[in-house]
Amino acid sequence: MKNSTKLLILLGVISFIFLGCAKKDRDESSTSSTTTTSTSTSTYTRSNTPAKSTVPIPASLSGTGGASSRTANAEDYSSSAIFYTMIKSLVSMMKGIVSGQDLNLMLADVRISDGYKADSSTCYENQSYSITFTQGMYNALVAMEKEFGGTEGESGSMSASFKQSIGTTIKPPVAYKFEDISAGGYNHQISTGDSCSSLTESYRWNTAKTKLASQFKDTNGTDTFKGTITYDNTTKMSTFQMDMTGSVAMKMYFSYKTCTGMTGDCVIYEFKESYSDPTYGTTLMSAVGKADDAGGYAKATMSMTYNGTNMELQYKEFWQGNGTVTAISTCLASYGGSTTDCTVSSNWTTQGTENSTYDESGGYDSGTTTVAVSGVTADGSYLLIETGKTPSSNPEAVLGFGEIRSGKTEWEFWGPDTSITMDVYLINNDGTYTIQSGASVTLT
Incomplete structure (x- = not known):
């Protein structure tokens, strides 16, 4: 059991090695004209495109929570964690994708306010148009990055790239087209890319600006990443779907919905990932749970085939807002031809002390359509x-x-x-x- 668990942990971590570079940073280009830089803390609010792009992510899902620990001096089992390692990597990757999404929607919002309305026959080329990048726009980027556990001006972030542009007139390095549509319940669409001949990403929303679907695509070496992020302001729910091809084949889905009565931002979530690699075989992970700024919980199942051997591991993980994993419980449901009944509590092995703060009494349905x-x-x-x-x-x-x-x-x-x-x-x-x-x- 010990060796098989180590292998499962390895597979869970390997599947995220390639994700940190999923989105390339784009360098901005600005003109020499400037205006007075404001030191206001107010943020730019989009009014022509949806004002929000995603449900706020609890700080504990990035391991940077500011809320006080629920258990003082708790022992840390992070080195044995499977799911929590993965979800923190996912949140880090999403930060880069959503920051680019927010920037593009903000640039388009400014252009619409400047009178450039929907026109399916017109595409604006990279650096062919200008906007004034304000302190409020910068503050909006910083606020979004902090929602995903980032810090202002950290290396590779959008806020670091655009800080020097505050108060300047810039020529955005993004080609875009804005048009009215009637497809899948959406009414407006912005397509963006490096040029008008290569519009690789899109943003769709309804007339009420309450539902947003953002499609992304990028490459890193031989790997291609593509998928969709959605936000529903009515149900307060977001989804993230991505598939990766190249060095490995991976598909992923993450849905998360706002919950109440907890500490700070709170979500209930569902997570699915399938992974195929010629060396490590195939795996499938499915997890549900709840998290807020002070901590969280996951209940997951990972099944895999390795060198012709089938196995399934069920496990639970508990963590605090500062990233400390306080408990891990595991049950090896099957290995080769042998099976274990994981409904029997004595068949579980627990490190640390479980807690009931995020118990399953309310269920973990994230609210998606049946x-x-x-x-x-x-x-x-x-x-x-x-x-x-x-x-x-x-x-x-x-x-x-x-x-x-x-x-x-x-x-x-x-x-x-x-x-x-x-x-x-x-x-x-x-x-x-x-x-x-x-x-x-x-x-x-």
Whole structure:
């Protein structure tokens, strides 16, 4: 059991090695004209594009919580943690993606205020237009980065890149197109990229500006990352879906919804990840839990096949706001041909002391739409997309994600319109997609 657990920990960490470089930083270009720099602490508020991009992330999910520890001088089991290591890496990666998303939406918001309305026939080239970058815009970037555990001006951050631009007229290094649409429940779309001939990312929202879907794509060496981040201001829920191809094949889904009655920012969440590598085999992780600024909890299952051996590990992890892992409980449900009943408490091994602060009494459903899919039974990761669209040509039309492994089926939908009809595509390990003929999707 000891050796198999070490292997599972290794696989969990390896799957995130490649994620830190998922988004390249873009250098800004500014003109020499300047205005007086304000020292105001007020932040720029978007009014033409959705004002928020995501649900606030609790500080404990980045391990930088400022809330006091619930247990003084608690022993730290971080070196044995599986899920908590992964979720902190995910939050760090999301910070880079969402900061770029916030910057682009803010630039577009300013341009719309300046009179540049929706026009499907017009694309503005990289550095062909100008805006004044204000203290409030900078403060907005800093505030967003802090929500993901960042600090003002840290290396590689958007705030570090744009601090010198406060009060200057800049020519943004982003090409963009703004147009009105009617697709999947969304009414407006901004497409961005390095040039008008390469618009690789998109942002869609509804007329009320309460629902936002941001599609991203980037490369790092031989690896390609692409996916979608959504925010629903009505349900206070966000989703993050990404697949990676290249050195490894990985698919990931993370949904998180605001909860109340806890310390500071609080979310209940669901997490799924599948991973395939020629050396380490295949793994599937599924987790649910709750976290706030002072700490959190995860209940997870990781199953894998390694050198022809099937195994499944169930585990629970408890942590504090400062990143201290106070307890880890594990049960090796299966290994090779042997099985263990993990519903029996004596079959669990616990390091540290569990606590009931984030217990399961209220459940951990993050609030996503119920999805029923028929006609698809094979193991794999899948995308739900507007009927008639393809994930390769129309990534902005992707509205859901699914996972089937060893008879376990889970589907998620993040679109605003549950009356829409959708196709189902298998995500192949080489980054291509295969439509599932005869599949039917029902949303409730």
